[in-house]
Amino acid sequence: QAVAFGDADGMVGAWLPTTHEDYMAKIADKVDDLGVNLEGTKLGLVVPSYSKLETIDDIKTHAEDIDERIVGIEPGAGLTRLTEQVLEDYALEDIDLTTGSGATMTAALSNAIKGEREIVVTGWTPHWMFARWDLKYLDDPKGVYGGAEEIHTLARKGLEEDMPEVYAILDNFAWTPADMGEVMLNNQEDDADPYETAKAWVESHQDIVKEWLPAAAE
Numbered sequence: 492q493a494v495a496f497g498d499a500d501g502m503v504g505a506w507l508p509t510t511h512e513d514y515m516a517k518i519a520d521k522v523d524d525l526g527v528n529l530e531g532t533k534l535g536l537v538v539p540s541y542s543k544l545e546t547i548d549d550i551k552t553h554a555e556d557i558d559e560r561i562v563g564i565e566p567g568a569g570l571t572r573l574t575e576q577v578l579e580d581y582a583l584e585d586i587d588l589t590t591g592s593g594a595t596m597t598a599a600l601s602n603a604i605k606g607e608r609e610i611v612v613t614g615w616t617p618h619w620m621f622a623r624w625d626l627k628y629l630d631d632p633k634g635v636y637g638g639a640e641e642i643h644t645l646a647r648k649g650l651e652e653d654m655p656e657v658y659a660i661l662d663n664f665a666w667t668p669a670d671m672g673e674v675m676l677n678n679q680e681d682d683a684d685p686y687e688t689a690k691a692w693v694e695s696h697q698d699i700v701k702e703w704l705p706a707a708a709e
Contacts, residue, residue, distance in 0.1 A: 494647050495521035500654070501646040501661045503528055509637035510534060510569035510615075522645045528665045529617070529642040534570055536561065536577070536629040537614030539604050544611065546630040547581050556609040559586055562599045563613045566590045570613050577635045588613075600624070617668040619675035659705035666699060 493499035495518035505511050505524075538544050544553055550561075561578075563571050574588055596612050597620055603610035604624055611629070620626065644661050651658040670692075677688045693700050 492518060494518075494645050497647050497649075499647065500650050500657060501525075501644065503642070503644045503661070503664060505643040505645050506532065506534075506569065506615075506640050507643050509573070509640055513569065513572065521648065523648060523650070525644040525646055525662045527641040528644045529668065529671060530639070531668045532616055532640040532642055533628065534573070534613075534615040534640070535631055535636040536574070537600075537612050537620075537626050538610065538629060539600075539607075540625040540627050541607060542609055542627070544609070544629055546632060547577060547583075548632070549629070550581070550583055550586060550611065553609060554585060557586075557611050561586060561588050561611045561613065562596050563588050563590045564593050564596050570615060573636055574613050577631075580633050580635055617671040617675065619672055619679055622672050622676045623679075656705050660703050663703040663705075665702075670696070670699070 492514075494502055505515065507515060536547060536550075543556075544550065550557065561574065563574055565571060571588070571590060578584070578586060578588060596614075600610060600612050600620065601624075614620065614626070614628070644664055646658060646661055650661075674688060674692050677683060677692070678685055
């Protein structure tokens with residue numbers, strides 16, 4: 492919405508076609524979709540690799556093991572909406588989806604792993620938790636979470652005319668799940684500053700960054 496109404500110049504985190512489908516439907520004609528900046532994303536229900544659960548259907552028979560709950564993220568997130576659909580489609584009416592934040596979700600996951608307990612969380616790739624812990628997705632035979640997604644870059648209308656260099660960088664911007672995961676993991680360090688983390692990543696990946704720059708700036 493911030494991009495659509497001109498309060499922000501752009502964003503590089505539009506997950507399409509599934510996760511942010513509802514949001515995009517409302518603002519598609521108010522933004523410029525500059526296309527894919529990252530391929531190979533995934534989202535779904537995640538468990539530690541030692542878990543007995545293999546598919547979403549297994550939740551029914553292991554409800555007590557996971558305290559009859561799935562640990563989620565923010566109430567308004569696209570992933571939360573899809574997980575609510577999962578509870579309905581898989582007839583998991585006895586399972587609660589607890590919402591909070593990405594931080595509370597990973598804290599619950601960390602605590603469970605320390606005690607080698609069963610837990611189911613809502614998760615996505617790229618995410619630093621896959622670099623820190625050995626995790627797996629539960630199979631989703633009904634395909635509620637969709638297949639692999641793409642992350643798109645969006646720009647506000649008029650940005651190309653107002654700031655062509657900025658628009659060009661956004662248009663050229665592209666990286667990999669490994670690149671994104673590296674930045675996210677660095678941001679989990681104590682006293683990490685996201686701005687400084689980004690600067691350090693840029694300085695150490697000049698070959699990639701040069702591909703984003705407008706031709707005149709190279």
